[in-house]
Amino acid sequence: xxxxxxxxxxxxxxxxxxxxxxxxxxxxxxxxxxxxxxxxxxxxxxxxxxxxxxxxxxxxxxxxxxxxxxxxxxxxxxxxxxxxxxxxxxxxxxxxxxxxxxxxxxxxxxxxxxxxxxxxxxxxxxxxxxxxxxxxxxxxxxxxxxxxxxxxxxxxxx
Ligand code: SF4
Numbered sequence: 001x002x003x004x005x006x007x008x009x010x011x012x013x014x015x016x017x018x019x020x021x022x023x024x025x026x027x028x029x030x031x032x033x034x035x036x037x038x039x040x041x042x043x044x045x046x047x048x049x050x051x052x053x054x055x056x057x058x059x060x061x062x063x064x065x066x067x068x069x070x071x072x073x074x075x076x077x078x079x080x081x082x083x084x085x086x087x088x089x090x091x092x093x094x095x096x097x098x099x100x101x102x103x104x105x106x107x108x109x110x111x112x113x114x115x116x117x118x119x120x121x122x123x124x125x126x127x128x129x130x131x132x133x134x135x136x137x138x139x140x141x142x143x144x145x146x147x148x149x150x151x152x153x154x155x156x157x158x
Contacts, residue, residue, distance in 0.1 A: 013110040016123055017084065018068030020047050020060040028065040028105055029124075038065045038124045040103045065126075070110040075143040085111045085119055087140045090150040094121050 016028055025047035029038040047066050054060050070077070076084040100120035106112050111119035139145045139153060 012108065013070040013113060014067045014105055014108045015070040015074070015082075016065070016067055016105055016109050016111055016119075017126065018066040020051060020064070020066040020068075022068040023048075025066050025068040026105075028067040028103070031063055031065065035125070038126070040101050040124075042102060042104065044104050067105050067109075082110050082114055083143060084141070085115055085122075086147065087145060087150055088122055088126070089115060089118060090147050091122070091136075091140065091154070093118075094125060 018025055018028070026044040027041055027047055027050055028044075029040040031037070032039045044067075047060075047064075047068075050064070051060055054063060060066070070082065074082075076082050100117055101124060103109070103120065103123075106120070109119075111123065136153065136157075139150055
């Protein structure tokens with residue numbers, strides 16, 4: 001699939017769980033409400049434009065989600081694939097699987113291009129894992145966690 005942005009980056013996949021501090025980083029959405037679900041911005045905003053307004057002591061990704069280039073140096077990269085979204089897909093499916101949110105990143109999103117619409121259903125809730133299920137969130141985030149280990153943990157927790 002050809003992906004193009006307004007800077008002509010027609011070959012670069014973007015990570016929807018990106019690093020706020022990379023030069024290309026964009027604000028993908030705002031964490032909102034009690035569960036911290038992501039509300040996506042209609043238009044990309046450079047991360048550099050907003051980082052200075054986040055109070056000191058608050059990690060930027062606690063209040064915002066960022067998108068940055070998917071790089072081969074990422075610990076979650078396995079060949080051309082992202083193992084993070086594979087681990088996320090091991091979690092029980094979200095109850096709401098209606099229309100996916102509008103998202104400016106989708107055409108160039110690594111997760112969308114790898115897994116399709118399932119990633120878009122799971123993406124907004126990613127923030128909720130951080131606070132409500134810290135152990136599970138840690139396992140999902142750890143590149144060393146295998147799918148089998150996750151399945152075992154989930155089965156034991158049921
Ligand atoms: S491999 Fe996954 S987590 Fe890593 S940068 Fe790419 S999309 Fe993001």
